[in-house]
Amino acid sequence: QSVLTQPPSVSGAPGQRVTISCTGSSSNIGAGYAVQWYQQLPGTAPKLLIYANTNRPSGVPDRFSGSKSGTSASLAITGLQAEDEADYYCQSYDSSLSVWVFGGGTKLTVL
Amino acid sequence: QVQLQESGPGLVKPSQTLSLTCTVSGDSISSGNYYWSWIRQPAGKGLECIGHIYTSGSTNYNPSLKSRVTISVDTSKNQFSLKLTSVTAADTAVYYCAALNRGKDCFDPWGQGTLVTASS
Numbered sequence: 001q002s003v004l005t006q007p008p009s010v011s012g013a014p015g016q017r018v019t020i021s022c023t024g025s026s027s028n029i030g031a032g033y034a035v036q037w038y039q040q041l042p043g044t045a046p047k048l049l050i051y052a053n054t055n056r057p058s059g060v061p062d063r064f065s066g067s068k069s070g071t072s073a074s075l076a077i078t079g080l081q082a083e084d085e086a087d088y089y090c091q092s093y094d095s096s097l098s099v100w101v102f103g104g105g106t107k108l109t110v111l
Numbered sequence: 112q113v114q115l116q117e118s119g120p121g122l123v124k125p126s127q128t129l130s131l132t133c134t135v136s137g138d139s140i141s142s143g144n145y146y147w148s149w150i151r152q153p154a155g156k157g158l159e160c161i162g163h164i165y166t167s168g169s170t171n172y173n174p175s176l177k178s179r180v181t182i183s184v185d186t187s188k189n190q191f192s193l194k195l196t197s198v199t200a201a202d203t204a205v206y207y208c209a210a211l212n213r214g215k216d217c218f219d220p221w222g223q224g225t226l227v228t229a230s231s
Binding site for chain 2: 101
């Protein structure tokens, strides 16, 4: 049971927009700690997609965007492409556990 | 840019100690820019933070693993290491080293990961 809750799977057709939610609590996202998002392609290490809730590292397409409100955060992917098929993880800090925590991951399928 | 590479045995017997090393290139491990971290991922499952170390030697461990974990740093070799004692099959996972950026609170970059199997 992950501290941050994500849907196990989402799907969309090429060109469509999908969103992935990440629900936390008052000891992590709701406490103001930043949310990060990572993309993990099969057999590879996670790659940073979004940091500090809304910021994209250089090289990440602007099709990826992040948002945060209250105890939740979301990752949106527009103009879905076949190469976006991967697992996506949110991450934040939990002050009750005193540890960095990840969501359980969401598998994105491009139909 | 910073690059990380894990190394160590891929097979550990139950009850023994798992030992891994992460070699850092592209930055001094003493630069103060990062917390040097270990994260693991069992097959088909999510990511779990094990802990991290700062250049000062201060550490932070996941409470669920704290009694069995030691993370240390060797500045002369630009490396940091993980030791996990009394391993069981539940510790079988891909182990990643990663740089936790102090300014951005994000893990970036990551090593490629190394699979460690706890089995007799």
